[in-house]
Amino acid sequence: MSNRGPSTPSSIKGRLRALEGGRRENETPDLRGVPSTYRGLAEPAMDKRLVHRMMAKSRVLEERLVQMTRSGDGYFWIGGPGEEAFNVCLGLLVKKGQGPEFDYLHLHYRSSAILVAMGMDVADALRQMASKATDPFSGGRNFVNHYAIKEWNVVPGASTIETQYAIAPGTALAQLRHGGDGITIVNGGDAGAAEGDFSTCLNWVSRPGRELPVLILVMNNDWGISTAGHETHGEQPIARRAEPYGIRWDTVDGNDPVASWKKLIEVLAYIRKERKPFCLEVAVSRLHGHSSSSGGARVTDETDCMVEFEARLAQEGVLSAAESKKIREGYAKALAETLLKIREEPDPDPSMVHDHTFQEEG
Amino acid sequence: MASIAQAIRLALHVGESELGVTDIFGEDVGAPLGGVFTCTQGLEKTWNSPLDERGIIGTAMGLGLAGCRAVAEIQFCDYIFNTIDLLKLAGNSCWSSVGQFNMPIVVMTPVGSGIHGSIYHSHSFEAMMSHIPGWKIVLPSTPIDAYGLLLSAIEDPNPVMFLYPKALIRLPGEERIPGEPAEAKELSRMIDAPLGELRSKWKPSWPALPHYRIPIGKAKTIKAGRDLTVLTYGRLAPVSKTAAEALEAEGISAEVIDLRSLHPFDEEAILESVKRTRRCLIVNEDTEVTNYGEHLLRVVNTACFYHLEAPPVLLAGMNTPGIGLAWGLEEVQVPQRQSVASAMRELAQVHA
Ligand SMILES: Cc1ncc(C[n+]2csc(CCOP(=O)(O)OP(=O)(O)O)c2C)c(N)n1
Numbered sequence: 001m002s003n004r005g006p007s008t009p010s011s012i013k014g015r016l017r018a019l020e021g022g023r024r025e026n027e028t029p030d031l032r033g034v035p036s037t038y039r040g041l042a043e044p045a046m047d048k049r050l051v052h053r054m055m056a057k058s059r060v061l062e063e064r065l066v067q068m069t070r071s072g073d074g075y076f077w078i079g080g081p082g083e084e085a086f087n088v089c090l091g092l093l094v095k096k097g098q099g100p101e102f103d104y105l106h107l108h109y110r111s112s113a114i115l116v117a118m119g120m121d122v123a124d125a126l127r128q129m130a131s132k133a134t135d136p137f138s139g140g141r142n143f144v145n146h147y148a149i150k151e152w153n154v155v156p157g158a159s160t161i162e163t164q165y166a167i168a169p170g171t172a173l174a175q176l177r178h179g180g181d182g183i184t185i186v187n188g189g190d191a192g193a194a195e196g197d198f199s200t201c202l203n204w205v206s207r208p209g210r211e212l213p214v215l216i217l218v219m220n221n222d223w224g225i226s227t228a229g230h231e232t233h234g235e236q237p238i239a240r241r242a243e244p245y246g247i248r249w250d251t252v253d254g255n256d257p258v259a260s261w262k263k264l265i266e267v268l269a270y271i272r273k274e275r276k277p278f279c280l281e282v283a284v285s286r287l288h289g290h291s292s293s294s295g296g297a298r299v300t301d302e303t304d305c306m307v308e309f310e311a312r313l314a315q316e317g318v319l320s321a322a323e324s325k326k327i328r329e330g331y332a333k334a335l336a337e338t339l340l341k342i343r344e345e346p347d348p349d350p351s352m353v354h355d356h357t358f359q360e361e362g
Numbered sequence: 363m364a365s366i367a368q369a370i371r372l373a374l375h376v377g378e379s380e381l382g383v384t385d386i387f388g389e390d391v392g393a394p395l396g397g398v399f400t401c402t403q404g405l406e407k408t409w410n411s412p413l414d415e416r417g418i419i420g421t422a423m424g425l426g427l428a429g430c431r432a433v434a435e436i437q438f439c440d441y442i443f444n445t446i447d448l449l450k451l452a453g454n455s456c457w458s459s460v461g462q463f464n465m466p467i468v469v470m471t472p473v474g475s476g477i478h479g480s481i482y483h484s485h486s487f488e489a490m491m492s493h494i495p496g497w498k499i500v501l502p503s504t505p506i507d508a509y510g511l512l513l514s515a516i517e518d519p520n521p522v523m524f525l526y527p528k529a530l531i532r533l534p535g536e537e538r539i540p541g542e543p544a545e546a547k548e549l550s551r552m553i554d555a556p557l558g559e560l561r562s563k564w565k566p567s568w569p570a571l572p573h574y575r576i577p578i579g580k581a582k583t584i585k586a587g588r589d590l591t592v593l594t595y596g597r598l599a600p601v602s603k604t605a606a607e608a609l610e611a612e613g614i615s616a617e618v619i620d621l622r623s624l625h626p627f628d629e630e631a632i633l634e635s636v637k638r639t640r641r642c643l644i645v646n647e648d649t650e651v652t653n654y655g656e657h658l659l660r661v662v663n664t665a666c667f668y669h670l671e672a673p674p675v676l677l678a679g680m681n682t683p684g685i686g687l688a689w690g691l692e693e694v695q696v697p698q699r700q701s702v703a704s705a706m707r708e709l710a711q712v713h714a
């Protein structure tokens with residue numbers, strides 16, 4: 001079922017062409033792409049089988065989460081089917097750990113594949129979906145895909161669109177001072193980039209002489225709920241807004257894990273080494289609509305990165321179609337069993353509703 | 363004695379030299395100005411931010427999440443309103459992450475009327491702020507309280523909103539801050555930046571300051587009395603005290619309590635006093651509809667109903683879209699000494 005408006009550029013390729021934009025000569029200095037020192041980097045090499053497994057695991061997780069709204073196991077679903085290809089690559093390249101030495105992640109609600117690739121126990125996402133006391137991120141208090149993981153610097157995810165972009169400069173400032181190569185990663189949607197917080201981020205990470213190591217991502221699915229992005233955003237691409245701030249920027253096809261991996265290697269190396277921001281706009285799909293409030297049904301007119309990647313892996317002789325299918329079915333079966341156990345786990349105790357309003361002194 | 367501006371500077375000096383404050387920032391907070399009210403002059407960790415309140419609050423939050431200690435200033439509370447959803451996030455970070463991410467930040471901002479500030483330099487913010495759970499809120503009215511509360515705010519692992527009454531910022535205090543030199547001139551020579559050329563080379567010389575704190579959540583009785591209790595804070599605390607002192611001549615003995623902390627507030631002190639005097643007047647200058655004082659009214663009514671000899675009264679600012687520049691407008695829009703005195707007199711004379 002499609003609710004896509006008639007004037008939408010139909011394919012990711014078409015959208016990327018639109019994102020290329022028409023640069024006029026002598027407009028502003030060209031800050032597109034990473035500087036040549038970082039171009040063509042190939043390490044760490046992409047493990048296509050691993051990327052596929054993580055994509056499959058993430059997809060199966062999201063499909064289970066959507067189903068849980070229908071089976072009465074959860075109230076509301078929002079998540080990231082369609083963003084797996086890019087997000088898995090990102091998750092595998094995150095410098096994972098606690099404190100300013102490591103990467104900070106300020107994530108919006110379509111980021112499950114980042115965390116799956118980082119090694120999250122998918123059962124925990126089910127626990128949050130089912131608002132169980134055992135939900136380690138929010139103890140049954142927040143929506144699914146609203147992560148908070150202290151040990152991995154995943155700061156509390158919130159429903160407020162774009163606020164994470166105003167907060168990200170703070171963790172990056174701490175990292176700049178601390179030294180090392182830890183960076184701050186912030187992601188959000190295309191529609192949300194209209195909020196002032198996006199401009200706040202561009203401004204605060206690019207103060208002359210005080211640039212901050214931040215990967216500013218725009219996950220462009222060309223939708224804000226039911227509003228087509230290209231009808232509400234005159235700027236194309238959005239990432240090019242970084243240019244007058246002196247921030248380097250680029251776009252990438254987020255449905256192509258090979259292109260995403262390559263781009264991320266270069267961009268992350270640049271940010272870690274130069275301690276400067278970079279704005280990357282990622283063309284992605286939205287495969288189950290906005291959220292369960294619009295039904296959460298599978299759409300059929302958008303590119304599916306799983307289908308494309310599996311076809312490619314088969315063609316390259318890396319993984320046969322049958323092997324891919326088996327991997328997905330394995331994850332699905334395990335998850336179904338996990339859900340049975342999670343159903344039996346305790347709900348939050350209402351008498352503890354005031355807990356953690358304040359942290360005790362000390 | 364030190365003024366509130368000097369007291370804030372002294373506390374921030376202790377904060378950055380002893381308590382690990384890493385950043386003191388906001389619009390014009392850094393050198394050379396040191397804040398439009400000079401509250402951040404001469405400090406080490408100050409810096410000038412872009413003119414962007416959301417960026418200020420957001421960056422303070424990010425610093426807090428990464429283990430730094432930030433004190434952020436919003437130049438006037440009149441300009442804090444565009445940050446409210448970030449303030450909400452700061453307030454729910456610990457709760458929503460079941461204790462994983464506390465938010466150790468302090469936001470300072472001057473509030474209230476009294477400087478002919480017209481529509482956008484006269485706002486109050488406490489009622490609005492009290493609707494954002496997860497924050498502690500303080501509003502001192504004297505330099506020593508500003509000093510002690512700011513230090514407690516810095517040490518607190520939670521977000522603390524430090525409101526201070528802009529009309530009182532430059533007035534000398536009556537009580538000496540421990541470690542403060544005996545002579546006001548001496549303190550000024552030590553920590554007030556010189557004007558003009560000299561400023562660029564100037565460095566403050568800080569007095570040695572022994573450990574001193576005022577706990578968040580404790581009120582202060584600033585005048586004892588028998589006949590009624592006045593609950594107040596901020597600019598109207600000294601106003602209420604002066605009015606109460608004058609009423610002694612008329613045989614009215616009013617007790618005045620400066621709340622100092624609005625969340626948590628000192629319920630014990632309030633109830634003890636009101637049960638004893640059996641009359642309660644609440645005085646503040648925020649707009650009167652869904653005013654913070656209305657919450658105090660509920661607390662007092664619920665806990666003291668059978669002790670009361672008269673209905674408790676709230677004297678607050680008029681529910682107008684702004685405060686007018688002309689003195690005649692401001693004078694009637696927010697309580698002044700006369701209206702506070704009248705309210706006390708009237709309440710003392712009600713008999714059930
Ligand atoms: C500040 C704010 N305004 C409105 C909403 C309601 N809302 C939730 S998602 C959304 C659309 C976001 O679109 P986009 O930023 O493109 O992200 P996407 O959902 O497409 O990934 C809106 C309007 C919100 N959560 N927060």
Ligand SMILES: [Mg+2]
Pocket residue numbers: 189190191219220221222223224225
């Ligand atoms: Mg979108």
